[in-house]
Every structure is written in C-alpha cells, then in structure tokens.
Amino acid sequence: MSPADPDAGVPADVGGPPPPAAGQDAALPTTSPAAVRSPPAPRPVPGRRRVPLPAALAGCTVLLLVTMTLGVAIGSVPLSPAAVWGVITSHLAGHPHYSVADAIVWEIRLPRVLLAAVVGAALTTAGTVVQVLVRNSLADPFLLGVSSGASVGATAVLLFGALASLGAWAISAGSVLGALGAMAAVFLVSRQRRALAPTQLILCGVVLSALFESVTSFLIFRGNPEATQSVLFWLLGSFGLATWPQLPIPFIALAVAMVYLLTQGRSLNALAMGSEPAAALGVDVHRLRRNLFIVTSLMAGVAVAVSGIIGFVGLVIPHIVRLMVGSDHRRVLPVGVLFGASFMVLGDLLARTIVAPQEMPIGVITAFIGAPTLIFLIRRRPYLYGASG
C-alpha cells in the first residue's frame, strides 16, 4: 500500500463508528486519545482545520501592511515606520513636504514596494487559476509559455535594440509582445475540437516553452556578449527599476482579472472537479477554460513585463493559501492576493538587503524560499500530490 493510497488506514464503514485518526491529516493532532478509543462517540470526527475567511483576510491585510511598511522603511537610509506613514499620508492629503525622506519614500521605495505587491498578487492569482485550468496542483503560471515567450521579446530588445522607438518602455513592450505571441501559439496548438484539454495544454505549453527558450538562447548566442549580462539580470527578475508610471497597467490588469475571477468562484470549484463534472454542473466549460487561459496569460505576461521572470511564487503561494483556507476558490483568490503580495514585498526586501549594497535577483530569493517550502509541503501531504490519475 503506497503512502499515496487515499484509502490507507481508513476503515470502510460509513454508518458505523467514526474512523480512527489514522486516516486524518498527520498534521492535525487535535483528536484526543479518548476519542480514538471510544468508537461509538456520536461526535463527528474532527475535520480539516480551516482558518475562517474574515480572520484570514484580516490577518493577511495586516501582514501586507506590515511588510509594505518594512519594505519602505528598511534600506541604506533607514527610516522609522512613523516617518514612512508621515510621507505617505502627506502625499495622499495633497500636501507633501519635500525632504530627503520624502524623496526616498515617495520616489524610490514606495513604487518599488507597490510593484512587488501587485506582481506577487498577480503571479499568485495566475498560478491558482492555472492549477485549476490544467487540473494539476504542481502547475505554475509560466507553464503555458508566457515567460519563455516574454524572454524572447525582452532579449530581442536588450540585444538587438528592437522597438527602440519606445524608449524606456521597449523591454516591457517586447516582453508583452513575446508573451502574447507565446500565449496565442499555445492556445492554437493545444486547441482540439474547440476544447482546451488539460493534458494538451500542459504538453503544448511545455514543448513550446522549450522552443522559445532555445530561441532566447539563439539570440544570446548571436548577440553582443556584454549585453547578455543585462539579459541574464532581466531573466532573474527585479523590481529595481520601479517607477510610478509603471504601476497603473499591472494594477488595472490585476483588478479586472480579480473581478472576473471572483464572479467565477463557484465555476472554478466546479472545474476543479474536472471538465466533465463541471459540464454536468451547468458550467459552460469551453468558454470558461478559454477565458481563464486568456486572463491568466495576460496577468502573468504583465507581471513578467514589469519585473522579469520571478519563479516559484505562482507555484508555492497558492499551495500555502490552500492549506490555510481550503480549496474553495471564493476564499483562495482574495486571500491569495494579499498573501502573495506580502510574500513578494518581503522577498524584495531580502533581495536588496542581504548582500547590500548589491542587489540579489528576486528570482534567486523566491527560489531559495520556494523550493524547500514546496518540498516540505509535498512530503507532508503525500496523499494529495500522489492522487493524480
């Protein structure tokens, strides 16, 4: 009997005594020994612990405010949280006092922290939805080719001066174009008889990603060796170039996507049951899958365009959120936005402080935190991750 066997240790008696705690999540030590030894107890078996939604939302909001305050306060010139909020409130009230602290907070650190927050939220949301779309909890938002397509575009800009007329926006524009191209390619290739089947999506996404990555490699091979360093830096992701004008587009993209996704919360739950069960539940599966594909690709594409390729966030954060509040997407999505944003702000804070005055690429930080976390989660709950079939 493999550890992945969901039947392991669970007696097959429905109407009888509650099963012993062996079948429960090992991480739930709430069953008292007495409850285990007295089978006819009428009390229901203690179930999966869920953090109530209001508590989770409140907690994550506080977490986000704290991490953002720290993100703005900590740096080469340390500021007190009071000073940080003083500057922010003075700007919000329309009476900014110009000073060094004001310039540091308002012009440099706050845009950066806000960009990290919105990218973290967007990648978490995209990851959550892609996992439903391909029915695989180990999928991430870049599975569908967005990041490798964006790399091709950004590399072309950095190495060959493509789109030079767009000036500072050239890299973003190039990566968005690359992401859209990749998305269209994956969409068209994986479409079969008007359906986007999960397996086809995964396979086509992986294959086309590999193809686009070799296009990037080819461009680097043909390009100027000195410029390749900037490509490498871009590929690993950074919020170092954040400015206010960069913020509206990702914020609007995230807001529009979230409104749409929250209207589809129940449908997402139905789709998590599978395409056919979802169809039987009255969901227009073809249309939903197509819309989800477009929404997640755009969100991931915009995130990549403003910050490069930041891995692991869209893979690990949805897991942690599901552990906290369960898999009901009406809970996962809003909590994920707040938690993903907090995580990314914290990651960026680490990226620019642990080797100061140098800056670590944020992708390195998220991978160093994300990979062990994911392995821990997989080892802790083998029945969930082994249950694919």
Added chain:
Amino acid sequence: MSLELQDLSVDIAGRRIVADIDFTVPSGSFTGLLGPNGSGKSTILKTIYRVHRPATGRLLLDGKDLLSLRPRDAARRIAVVSQEFTLEFDFTVQEMVMVGRTPHKRAFERDNDADHAMVDNAIAQVGCEELAHRSFNTLSGGEKQRVLIAQALAQGADHLILDEPTNHLDIKYQIETMELVSALGITVLAAIHDLSLAALFCDTVQLIADGRIIAGGPPRSVITPGMMRHAYGTEVLIIEHPDTGTPHLIPRRLYGADPPSPDSTDPPGPDSDTGN
C-alpha cells in the same frame, strides 16, 4: 416528466460511436444501460450531459428539447455522477457537496441557509454525516461514491445519471450504492457493468452492442442467454435469483470445465481441444 432519446447518433473524431439510439427513461424509474466495454454506454450518457453533441436525433426532457436549455438550467434538472473521479485539490466533504449548488447560484451570490440545508440534507441522505468535515481525498472508495451522489443530490435535480457507479466497489458497497440510488425516488439512468446487479435493481434495462440498442425492457426479457451471446459473444448460464426471481448470470469457463468430484485432485487443465 421523462427523458427521451430519439434516434440519437454521436460521432467522435469523425467516427460514429453510437447510432439510432431510441428509448425513453420513464419518470421515476431506474433504467440500466447495459453492454460490453466500448459499446457506447458512456457516450450516450455524456451526450445527455453535453460533453458530446449528437450528430443526429434529439434529446427530450418532458417533451422539450434538452439541448436548447441553458447549461445551468439543464443542470438543475439532470445531475450526474461520472466515472473515475479524481480530485487534485483538498476539498472537505461539505465543500464538495456545496459545489452541487453551482447551477442554482449567480455570480457573487453567497451560500444561504437554504443551500446549507440542501447540503446537510444530501449528506444525511447518503449517511455521511460523520464525514462532513473530512477531506474528500482521505475517504475510501465507497465513501467517495456516496459523497459524489450527495453532491448530485444537492443539485436538486429530478433526474440522476450514473456512469458505472459500482465500479471498483466491493460487494457490500455495490449493494449499498444501488439501494441508495433506487430509494431516491427520482428518475435514474445508470450505465451498469454487473448484469446481475442491474437485474436486481433496475425497472428497465437497455442493452447496447456496437453502438446500437439491441434490446430494451424489463431485465427478465433482456438478460437472456441469446441476448448475452449476441451482445457479448460469450456463453453464460442464467438462473433465477432465489429472492427476487430476477435473472442472475453464472459465468462459464470457455475450456475444460468439469464439475469437481471428490476424488479428482487435478484441476481441469486449460486444454483447448475439449470441444466445449
């Protein structure tokens, strides 16, 4: 209140899978869909719940075209327990059953008291109250099947479609599942592999072979040695069930089947020349 299939044909990837399917599922009845592997049972069921589109023919619900209904309106009338269900995500039993309310809810509409009452009721109906807060993926096969039936019940439909509901279940759960379904009092159409079990519970059965209905009616008139030979291409013995008088299949060995005698210690060999 009935479900009618009229001259239904379905093509998948350019190939005709089922043709000229024509039968009625009478209101309140338990109708079994029988037939060999690959004969088209699932295809017929999936066409009713819109995974496949019919190439020809019609589906009527209470005399009206089922496929002209909006998907969610159809889902309020017909609930489905599909075959081989796996779940990648961690839902509790209660959350799973609540998903059954999907066709009744609008965007942003929250779960209200009526929804919770439906869910609790459905869970009670399948006898899973104890499991309500358990994670679905920790349940046994029989428990999972009950939860999926509860999800379908929470859908509040008056028609239930089941695709091989007793697959992979042991004999106790097979009987319990069939008893549960037949006691629901709603119209049931189920693809069933085990012919004896179908005969024991179904009011009528439809027998499919090679994508066509070859017989329909009460189990007694359909499950006969001749029909079994026609549909499955194999010989079976059929006896009357001692409790119910329904047909019960006894499988026969193809080769070398001698009745055991007390003095024979050698098992019958697989000798293919016995001319049986």
